[in-house]
Every structure is written in structure tokens, then in C-alpha cells.
Amino acid sequence: MIPSKIDQVFILGAGFSFYAGVPLQQEFTKVLLEALDYKELAPSRKIVEHLMKFVTRSFGGSARMGHESWPDLEDIFTCIDLSANSGHYLGRHYDPAELRTLRRGLLSRTIRMLNQKITDARSHRGANFRILNKFVRETDWERSAAISLNLNPA
Numbered sequence: 359m360i361p362s363k364i365d366q367v368f369i370l371g372a373g374f375s376f377y378a379g380v381p382l383q384q385e386f387t388k389v390l391l392e393a394l395d396y397k398e399l400a401p402s403r404k405i406v407e408h409l410m411k412f413v414t415r416s417f418g419g420s421a422r423m424g425h426e427s428w429p430d431l432e433d434i435f436t437c438i439d440l441s442a443n444s445g446h447y448l449g450r451h452y453d454p455a456e457l458r459t460l461r462r463g464l465l466s467r468t469i470r471m472l473n474q475k476i477t478d479a480r481s482h483r484g485a486n487f488r489i490l491n492k493f494v495r496e497t498d499w500e501r502s503a504a505i506s507l508n509l510n511p512a
Contacts, residue, residue, distance in 0.1 A: 364501060365498075366501070366502050366503075367503045367504070367505060368497075368503070368505070369504075369505050370506045370508070372508060376486065377486045377487065377489055378476055378487065379475045379478060379479025379480070379486070380472055380475055380476060381471075386431055386468070387428045387430075387431060389471050389475070390406065390409075390425075390467055390468065390471055391406060391410075391424075391425050393405070393470075394406055394407070401470075409460065412452065412460050413428055413429070415449060415451055415452075416437065416448055416449055417434075431464070434464065438457045438460055439461070441454065441457055442457035
């Protein structure tokens with residue numbers, strides 16, 4: 359039920375989660391690739407090494423290309439989904455089953471990265487986290503509403 363006395367409405371976009379420690383979308387690839395610095399047997403490192411091999415084979419570049427050389431993550435997902443969902447190979451190395459495995463790996467690494475960044479922000483309570491915390495604590499939610507531009511109702 360929406361209260362009848364709404365005095366203020368907050369429109370929340372993608373940058374709002376930045377204050378909770380989530381990197382901005384344009385930084386996702388860079389942060390995803392940080393797993394290359396993890397211990398050799400760390401699951402996230404293994405996932406990123408596998409993804410790097412895929413990106414190198416499918417999009418060109420060197421085995422250790424930096425994040426700035428990667429295609430956008432949306433482009434990677436689109437290529438994987440279009441091929442896998444139509445039953446086609448992507449290049450000679452990646453059949454639909456392997457593409458679905460790569461997609462799960464990319465999703466897994468993304469979720470691990472987001473969880474780690476939020477956990478780090480919560481434990482370190484840096485300036486951005488304190489700003490977000492203060493906003494949430496000091497807002498009169500009985501008289502306020504928030505509209506999220508990021509909501510995917512699907």
C-alpha cells in the first residue's frame with residue numbers, strides 16, 4: 359500500500375548501487391579480471407582463465423589482453439546466447455553446450471564479484487557506503503517513495 363502523503367520521490371538509476379560498493383557497469387570487465395591475481399586454484403581465477411581463452415579465440419587478441427581490449431559484456435552474452443539458443447557453434451571450438459557452460463561461468467564470476475565488492479564495502483564502511491547508509495537511515499520512508507530505473511519485471 360502506498361501512503362497518501364508522499365512528499366518526496368527518489369529516482370534511482372544504475373549509479374545508486376555504486377554507493378553500496380558495486381562497480382559501475384563500465385568497470386565490470388576490469389573488476390571481473392581481477393580474479394587473475396587470485397590463488398592459482400581459486401574458482402574465480404579458473405573461471406576467468408577459461409573466459410579469457412574464449413574471448414581470445416572468439417574475438418581475437420592475445421592470451422593476456424587487458425580489460426580495455428575485451429568486447430562489452432553485453433556483446434559477449436549476445437554472441438553466446440544467439441549461437442547457443444539457435445543450436446549453432448561459435449567458431450570451431452564452441453558448440454552450444456560449451457557456450458551454455460561459458461555463460462554460466464560468466465554469470466557465476468559476475469555474481470561472485472558483486473558479492474565480494476558489496477561485502478568489502480560493508481566491512482570497510484568507506485565514504486560512499488557511509489553516504490548510502492546515512493541516506494537510507496535519515497529518509498522518512500513513511501513519506502517517501504523510490505522509483506528504480508533498473509527494475510526488470512521479467
